[in-house]
Amino acid sequence: MEELLRMEGISKSFSGVRVLNRVELTVKHGEVHALLGENGAGKSTLIKILGGAYTKDEGTIYIEGNKTEITSVESARNYGIRVIHQELMLIPYMTVAENIFLGQEPKTKRGTVDTEKMNRDTAAFLKEMELDIQPEEQVGRLNIAKQQMVEIARAISFGAKIIVMDEPTSSLTDTEVEVLFKAIRRLKGKGVGIIYISHRMSELDAIADRITVMRDGEYIDTVVTKDTTHDHLVSLMVGRSLGDLYDKHNHSREETVLSVSHLAAGKEVRDVSFELKKGEVLGFSGLVGSGRSETMEALFGLRKKDAGEIFADGKKAQIRNVKDAMNYGIGLVPEDRKKEGIFSVQGIRFNTTIEVLDQFLKGGTYSREKELSLIHTYVDQVMETKYTGIEQPIGRLSGGNQQKVIISRWLLATKKILILDEPTRGIDVKTKADIYHLIDRLTAEGLSVIFISSEMPELINMCDRIVVMNQGRTTGVLSRDEFTQERIMELSTKEL
Secondary structure (H helix, E strand, O other), X not given: OOEEEEEEEEEEEEOOEEEEEEEEEEEEOOOEEXXXXXXXXXXXXXXXXXXOOOOOOEEEEEEOOEEEOOOOHHHHHHXXXXXXXXXXXXXXXXXHHHHHOOOOOOEOOOOOEOHHHHHHHHHHHHHHOOOOOOOOOEHHHOOHHHHHHHHHHHHHHOOOOEEEEEOOOOOOOHHHHHHHHHHHHHHHHOOOEEEEEOOOHHHHHHHOOEEEEEEOOEEEEEEEHHHOOHHHHHHHHHOOOOOOXXXXXXXXXXXXXXXXXEEEEOOOEEEEEEEEXXXXXXXXXOOOOOOHHHHHHHHOOOOOOOEEEEEEOOEEOOOOOHHHHHHOOEEEEOOOHHHHHOOOOOEHHHHHHOOOHHHOEEOOEEOHHHHHHHHHHHHHHHOXXXXXXXXXXXXXXXXXXXXXXXXXXXXHHOOOEEEEEOOOOOOOHHHHHHHHHHHHHHHXXXXXXXXXXXXXXXXXXXXXXXXXXXXXXXXXEEEHHHOOHHHHHHHHOXXX
């Protein structure tokens, strides 16, 4: 395959801090080239330079052998470069056709938008991608997978030669992932080069031809996917062998700290019962729509309870709001950290201590020393978060470091029970290992953890028991010696 893109010696600094140091990347025509690295490794900065959002300080970019200067998003588009971000950049109230042709609408002789041609051309794009989507459909009514396809169709309509996909499967089901992969393979057949960013190793095996690994803003190596192993990739990412990824010991005790009986809340939570022991990691498994997250929202006072009983430390608990839940020692790290977890424009200090103001703000006096001590203990020492200053907006941190700040917040606020809803989604393998080790350490100290995950291996390796749900109901509770993927899936699809 001929070389489509070459980035050589790319360097970039912000406020005197060097975040990229002579990085290189090459992509061939018709190649899926994965970009792998921890959160904060510099992947996003490199892609923003390629996409024109940032300008490089040093280095050279060649497209099809020609030296190019990318100075803006518009100039990147002129070179056929399109970036499909993890947060889709679609306008929900506009139609599929209007989104695809946004900014390049065909015009009639009178200068008005030629809607008929726009819909006709969109239909041709969608047919080519074998998608059952109508041009006139409103984008906001499509599921995430179809919205992803609309983004790809838009990239093709602009004549994309190079498409960057940033964590494109983070919100997709297995079936939807396969639809995406089929679209990617068709693009490969047309000679389009794809830069694919993902933390899911199994996806790289399925779709990537080569993998470039970055670490701490530097280029480490490029390997052929079929000639490498997951262990080798992990060692390249973190600079050492991780050893046992899952650091799990049994800290569960006999004491029951939470008991839920026949909980119901809206259509999503119909009949849920379980017990949580002190020091236990209790997993929750189920297919999309099973009601796991909604159950936790009801426990945390975010969703009105319609029926059922909750007991905390053997006493009946009345949880009407978040404050009530916190008074019972419950904390929740939500599934969607960007929408529900962070105050993106606020700094790390604000995001860490917002729930525990009473610990350093008493009687009208404020102890900055106490607040900074809390931040140092949890954000720095416990979570080993990477940031430049405590007032740095959390929205500028990598996804993994955002997650570490949110976990720090709830460790400060939570005394007994921590609910982790998909805590490792969209973060790198090193940060995953950090979170696994933290869970083991916290449960050894007596904290109880409810662990929701769609990744079967981490449930099986990290939990003492697993509660399985389907259609808003608990269909089984498995002890550790009963854990198998087959048994979990059987209960996840059990007819009710």
